[in-house]
Amino acid sequence: MSVATRNPAKDQVAIAAAATTGFTRSRTGVTPDSLAVDACVDAIRAAGIDKSEVNGLIGANNGYLQSALGIPEVNYYVGPGIPFGFAIANAVGAVSSGQCDVALVYHALYRNPMFSRSAANDPFRRGAPFGMGGAGALGGDGFGPDTVRGAVGYTAWASRYLYEYGETRDLFGYIALNDRSWASHNPGAVMRDPMTMDDYLDARMIRWPLSLFDMDVPVDGADAFVVTTAERARDMALPPVLVHACTTGQIDQNEEDEQPSLHRHGQHVVVESLRAKSDFWIDDIDVFFPYDGFSFITVSWIENSGWCGPGEARAFIEENWDDDDRRLLLRGRIPVNPHGGGLSEGATQGSGHTREAVHQLQGLAGDRQVPGAARALLFLGGFFFNSQGVALRAD
Amino acid sequence: MTGAPRGGEETDEELLARYQGVRLDHVNKHFYRGLLHRELRLNRCADCGWWHHRPKPICPQCWSRNVVATPVSGAGTIHLLMLLHQGPPAEGVDYSTPHPVVTVELDEQPGLRFTSTVVGVDPDDLAIGQRVSLAWIERDARPYPVFALRAGGP
Numbered sequence: 001m002s003v004a005t006r007n008p009a010k011d012q013v014a015i016a017a018a019a020t021t022g023f024t025r026s027r028t029g030v031t032p033d034s035l036a037v038d039a040c041v042d043a044i045r046a047a048g049i050d051k052s053e054v055n056g057l058i059g060a061n062n063g064y065l066q067s068a069l070g071i072p073e074v075n076y077y078v079g080p081g082i083p084f085g086f087a088i089a090n091a092v093g094a095v096s097s098g099q100c101d102v103a104l105v106y107h108a109l110y111r112n113p114m115f116s117r118s119a120a121n122d123p124f125r126r127g128a129p130f131g132m133g134g135a136g137a138l139g140g141d142g143f144g145p146d147t148v149r150g151a152v153g154y155t156a157w158a159s160r161y162l163y164e165y166g167e168t169r170d171l172f173g174y175i176a177l178n179d180r181s182w183a184s185h186n187p188g189a190v191m192r193d194p195m196t197m198d199d200y201l202d203a204r205m206i207r208w209p210l211s212l213f214d215m216d217v218p219v220d221g222a223d224a225f226v227v228t229t230a231e232r233a234r235d236m237a238l239p240p241v242l243v244h245a246c247t248t249g250q251i252d253q254n255e256e257d258e259q260p261s262l263h264r265h266g267q268h269v270v271v272e273s274l275r276a277k278s279d280f281w282i283d284d285i286d287v288f289f290p291y292d293g294f295s296f297i298t299v300s301w302i303e304n305s306g307w308c309g310p311g312e313a314r315a316f317i318e319e320n321w322d323d324d325d326r327r328l329l330l331r332g333r334i335p336v337n338p339h340g341g342g343l344s345e346g347a348t349q350g351s352g353h354t355r356e357a358v359h360q361l362q363g364l365a366g367d368r369q370v371p372g373a374a375r376a377l378l379f380l381g382g383f384f385f386n387s388q389g390v391a392l393r394a395d
Numbered sequence: 396m397t398g399a400p401r402g403g404e405e406t407d408e409e410l411l412a413r414y415q416g417v418r419l420d421h422v423n424k425h426f427y428r429g430l431l432h433r434e435l436r437l438n439r440c441a442d443c444g445w446w447h448h449r450p451k452p453i454c455p456q457c458w459s460r461n462v463v464a465t466p467v468s469g470a471g472t473i474h475l476l477m478l479l480h481q482g483p484p485a486e487g488v489d490y491s492t493p494h495p496v497v498t499v500e501l502d503e504q505p506g507l508r509f510t511s512t513v514v515g516v517d518p519d520d521l522a523i524g525q526r527v528s529l530a531w532i533e534r535d536a537r538p539y540p541v542f543a544l545r546a547g548g549p
Contacts, residue, residue: 142417142427144485144534146496146512146541148475156475156498163476163523208478208493255449257475257498257508 003269005276007245009096014233014240014395016226017047018358022188023221023346025111028122030220033061036108037068039224043104047226048237054226056100058090059107069104076100082107083291084223084350085248085380085388091227092243101228107351108222115218151293153256154382155207158296161262162209165311169209172295173200174317174328176213176343179292181327183340185367190219191344196326214295219346223355234395241361244375244391245277254384266387267304270379274389278377282306286373287360288334289353291380292341301379338368350380354390361394404428413537423450425464433531433538435509436464437501446504467509469529469540471499474508478518486534493518499527499542513542520544 019042021035036059044051056076057066066074076099080086084107091103111119119125141147148156161167177200183189195213203211226236233240249269251260259265275281282288282305290301299313307330308316322329328336339345339356346352357376359365365373373394380388410428411419419427426448429436439446440454441461447454454462478493488494495518498510513521514530527542 140416140418142414142535143511145479145482145488145494146485146510148477148496148498148510152477152496155477156496159476159523160474205478205480205493207480207482252455253506257510258448258506260506 003249003273003276004247005273007277009092009243010277010279011242011244011393012230013092013095013243014228014230015243015358015392016228016233016236016240017043017238018223018225018355019043019046020188020223020352020355021221023109023190023219023348023352025116025190025217025219025346026118027220028118028124030110031124032108032110032222033064033068035110035220035222036060036065036106036224039108039222040065040069040104040106043106043224043226046238049102049226053102054104056091056094056103056227058087058094058103058105058227065104065106071104074100076103081386082349083293083381083386083388084348084354085246085378085390086386087351088243088354088390089246089248089388091225092246095227095229101232103227104224105227106222106224107349109219109346109348111218111220119218148256150256152207153384154294154296155210156256157259157262157383158294159209161296161299164262167311167314169211170197170201171299171314171317172210172214173197174321175292175295175298176200178327179337179341179344181325182335182338182368183344185338186340186345188221189340189345190217191340194326210294210296213343216293216342216347217344219348221346221348223348223351225354225358230395238364239362240395241358242393242395244279244393245274246390247273247277247388248381249273249387249389250385256384259383262300263310265383266381266385267300267379267383270387270389271304271306274377274391278391280375280391280393282377283331285334285375285377287338287357287370287376288330288336289357289376289378289380290336291350291353291382292337292343293347293349293382295343297382298337298341300383305377305379335368335370338365338370350378350388353378353380357392361392405431422452426450429464429466430538430540434466435469435529435540436466437503437507437509438462439465446501446507448507448509467501467503467507467529469501469542470545471501471509471527471542473497473521473523473525473527474500475510476521476523478521487532488512495521497521497527497542509540511539511541513544516544
C-alpha cells in the first residue's frame with residue numbers, strides 16, 4: 001500500500017467565496033454555460049475582486065467561459081472529472097504550486113432529456129450529451145440493461161449490503177428523510193415538501209432495492225467558487241475557508257462488478273489518506289457532508305469514515321436520529337448535508353455540498369446556519385472511480 | 396493476446412459486421428467472438444493461471460502478455476442482484492415484470508464475476524447466494540449469455 005499522506009499544501013489554499021444559481025427542475029431557456037456564467041459572476045462579486053484578478057479556470061468548456069466573462073489572461077485551465085472533489089484537488093494543486101493565483105472553479109448541471117420530461121419538451125435540449133449514467137446503460141457493450149456499469153452499480157452493491165447484514169430498505173430511508181427535512185430550509189432546493197418514512201417506502205421502485213427517493217434529482221443550476229492562496233483570500237471580502245486537506249482515491253479492481261467487496265474500494269483509500277493528512281477528524285467537526293447521489297452511498301461513507309463499524313449504520317443512525325425534526329444530528333450536535341443534499345437540493349455532483357460547507361464556515365448559511373461552525377468534512381463520490389475527501393476549516 | 400481467429404471462426408471484419416453498435420476493439424474482440432460460438436471466454440493468463448474480466452491486454456497479476464480468452468463453465472453464485480422496474484429498451488425485455496440483473500461469482504476463481512440476466516424464474520424468487528449455471532438465448536440475432544437457477548440446489 002502506498003496511500004498518499006504528505007500534506008504540504010495544508011491550510012495554504014483558501015476558498016474565498018462561493019455562489020449558486022439555486023436549482024430547478026422546470027426552467028428552460030438556459031444552457032449549461034449560461035448557468036455557469038451566472039454562478040461565476042456572483043462568485044467573483046461575492047469575493048469583492050475584479051475579474052482581471054482571475055488567472056485560473058477549473059470547469060467544463062473553460063475557453064467559452066473565459067471568453068464570455070472577458071477574463072483577460074489565464075495560465076491554468078482544465079476541465080476536471082466529476083464529482084466536484086476533482087475540481088477542489090485541481091484548484092489546491094494549481095494554486096499551491098503557482099500554476100495560477102486566483103482560480104475560478106465552477107460546475108453546472110443541466111437536465112438531460114432522457115431523464116426529465118420537462119427537459120425532453122425543450123427543443124434546444126434534443127442534442128444534449130448523455131452525461132452520466134454510462135454508455136453501458138445505453139448498450140454500448142452489447143449487454144443492454146444487463147449491466148452494473150455506471151450509476152446502476154450502486155444499486156447492485158446496495159443489494160449486497162442488505163444481504164450481508166440482513167438489512168431492510170428503510171435504513172436508506174433515513175438518509176432521504178434527513179435531506180428532505182433540511183431542504184425545506186433551503187430556498188435553492190428543488191424538493192422541499194415534507195416526507196415521512198411511509199412516503200419513502202411507498203415511492204415508485206426504479207431498480208430494486210432502490211426507489212425514486214434513493215436517487216438524486218436531475219436539476220438545472222450551477223455553483224461557482226473563487227479559490228486562491230490563504231494569504232490573498234484574507235484581503236478579499238469574505239472570511240476565507242481553508243482547504244486543510246483533500247484527496248481522491250481508487251483501487252485496482254475498480255470496475256463495478258469486479259470490486260472485491262464492500263470492504264475494499266475507493267472510499268477506503270480516501271479515508272486512509274485524508275485521515276493521515278488532516279489534523280482533525282469526525283469528532284472535531286461541526287457539520288458533515290457525505291455524498292448522497294444514492295442514499296446507500298451516504299450509509300457507506302458514514303460507516304467507512306468511522307462513525308460506526310461496517311454493518312452498524314442502522315444502530316448508529318437510530319441512536320443519532322432527531323425524530324422531532326426527522327433529521328440526523330450526530331453526537332447530538334453535528335448536522336448532515338444541511339443544504340438538502342443531492343437527494344433534495346438537487347444532483348450537484350458535490351458542488352452543492354462544497355458550497356454549503358463554505359457558506360456554513362463563513363456564517364452565511366441563513367436558516368440552516370450551524371452556530372459557530374468552524375470545521376467540516378466532505379466525502380464526495382461513490383466507490384468505483386470517484387471517491388474523494390475534503391477537510392475544510394475556518395481561518 | 397492471441398490474435399488470430401480459431402479455425403472456422405469469424406474474421407475481424409465479420410465480427411464487426413455482427414456487432415454493429417457495440418464498441419469492439421483488439422482487446423475485447425476475443426470475448427465477443429466466443430459469444431457467437433456460445434462460449435463465455437474470459438481472459439486467463441497462460442503463464443500464472445489468473446483469470447480476469449473485463450478484458451485487459453496484460454495479466455494484472457504477473458504482467459504476462461500471454462493472456463488467452465478461455466471458456467469458463469459458467470457455474471457460479473449470485474453475488475449482486477437488481478430488479479429493474481424500468482430501463483433501456485432491449486429485445487425481449489419489457490419491464491412489465493421486474494427485469495433481474497445479476498453479477499455472478501464464477502466457480503473458476505474467487506472474485507471472477509460476470510453480469511447478465513436470469514431466465515426462467517419469477518424475479519421475486521431470486522436471492523443473493525443462489526447457485527446458477529450458464530444458459531444461452533438469442534438477442535439482436537446473436538447468441539447471448541444468461542444465467543438460470545441451478546436445479547437441485549448447490
